[in-house]
Amino acid sequence: MNKLGRVLLTAVMIGTLVVTPVLAAPDIEGIRQQKEEAQNQVKSLQEELSGIISKIDTLEAELIETGEAYLKATDDLEEAELKEKEQYAKMKLRIKHMYEQGVGKDLESILEAKSFAEVLSKAEYIQNIHNSDRKMLGEYQETKKQIVKLKETIEKEMKKLEEQQKEYAAAKANLNNVIEAKKGEVANLEQELQAAIAQAEAERKAKEEAERKAREEAARKKAEQEREQAAASGGTSSSGGSSSNSGQKPSNSGSNGGSSSGNSGTNNQNAAAAIVNAAYSQLGVPYVWGGSRPGQGLDCSGLTQYCHRVAGISIPRYSGDQSAQGRSVSNPQPGDIFCQPGHVGIYIGGGKVIHAPEPGDVVKISNVWGNHWFVRYW
Numbered sequence: 186m187n188k189l190g191r192v193l194l195t196a197v198m199i200g201t202l203v204v205t206p207v208l209a210a211p212d213i214e215g216i217r218q219q220k221e222e223a224q225n226q227v228k229s230l231q232e233e234l235s236g237i238i239s240k241i242d243t244l245e246a247e248l249i250e251t252g253e254a255y256l257k258a259t260d261d262l263e264e265a266e267l268k269e270k271e272q273y274a275k276m277k278l279r280i281k282h283m284y285e286q287g288v289g290k291d292l293e294s295i296l297e298a299k300s301f302a303e304v305l306s307k308a309e310y311i312q313n314i315h316n317s318d319r320k321m322l323g324e325y326q327e328t329k330k331q332i333v334k335l336k337e338t339i340e341k342e343m344k345k346l347e348e349q350q351k352e353y354a355a356a357k358a359n360l361n362n363v364i365e366a367k368k369g370e371v372a373n374l375e376q377e378l379q380a381a382i383a384q385a386e387a388e389r390k391a392k393e394e395a396e397r398k399a400r401e402e403a404a405r406k407k408a409e410q411e412r413e414q415a416a417a418s419g420g421t422s423s424s425g426g427s428s429s430n431s432g433q434k435p436s437n438s439g440s441n442g443g444s445s446s447g448n449s450g451t452n453n454q455n456a457a458a459a460i461v462n463a464a465y466s467q468l469g470v471p472y473v474w475g476g477s478r479p480g481q482g483l484d485c486s487g488l489t490q491y492c493h494r495v496a497g498i499s500i501p502r503y504s505g506d507q508s509a510q511g512r513s514v515s516n517p518q519p520g521d522i523f524c525q526p527g528h529v530g531i532y533i534g535g536g537k538v539i540h541a542p543e544p545g546d547v548v549k550i551s552n553v554w555g556n557h558w559f560v561r562y563w
Contacts, residue, residue: 241527242505252475455518456563459496464531511560
């Protein structure tokens with residue numbers, strides 16, 4: 186083998202040794218597939234969560250309607266008890282009057298009748314008065330029994346619905362935890378994928394650089410060999426000028442600085458202040474399912490609806506509708522509605538919200554928590 190052949194063989198061997206990778210090639214496709222599988226699981230879990238949230242919204246409507254029916258039954262019972270007391274008091278007065286006048290007064294009235302027809306008429310009249318009193322009292326007592334029974338039935342239905350609501354809330358919390366864990370897994374896989382891509386890119390560049398150096402080395406050796414051969418033969422060496430191409434890649438450093446201009450719009454700060462003040466005025470009011478009576482009993486959406494009504498703003502009754510129909514805001518201000526699936530409250534600033542939490546509790550101030558968003562109606 187001549188000297189030129191040995192030089193070329195040596196250059197090829199050097200190039201081969203240089204480009205041999207030291208690190209194992211990353212399984213980019215495998216990582217990408219794992220990430221896609223995790224993302225599909227997140228999507229499936231979120232669809233399941235959406236189904237539970239839809240059930241929670243439906244259940245909330247049932248609870249509010251049942252709560253309103255219970256409140257009406259309570260009012261009806263109070264009214265029936267009042268009428269019963271009034272009727273009983275009237276009967277006692279009539280009995281007292283009859284006792285004071287003596288039973289003979291009725292008999293005397295009958296005996297003073299001018300005709301037998303008048304006797305029958307007066308006797309029937311007296312009898313009718315007594316029968317009417319007994320009938321009215323009996324009717325009120327029966328009404329009272331029916332209302333008491335209705336209240337008991339509604340209470341049972343409320344307890345059943347509240348149990349379902351607790352089950353849905355627990356399922357929602359569990360799913361949220363699983364989704365957050367899966368999202369973390371997706372984020373880790375994304376980091377792993379980007380690291381693998383960066384490693385593969387670094388290896389590709391290292392290989393290209395090694396191949397370039399090998400080619401340059403081979404070209405140098407070849408040119409040197411040609412010069413040696415020309416000198417040995419005594420001929421004139423025509424050195425073809427080696428043109429070095431030092432191509433420099435243009436650097437495209439474009440910076441896109443997008444700025445979103447805040448739109449203050451026509452926000453009514455007076456309305457916002459009225460909403461917040463109305464919320465403060467209800468602190469300590471008991472939570473009542475279906476409650477929409479300020480100062481007496483409120484549920485979460487009853488509170489937010491009342492506060493907006495004070496500001497002259499009409500909003501839907503149910504929390505699902507309130508959170509869906511308001512204007513979404515990313516920078517909440519006092520007077521906005523704090524929203525979670527199945528729950529709403531009035532944001533008062535400083536990361537705090539006034540809300541009606543649950544049965545057995547009262548309207549109070551809490552720190553914002555969990556997965557939430559904000560909407561605005563003012």
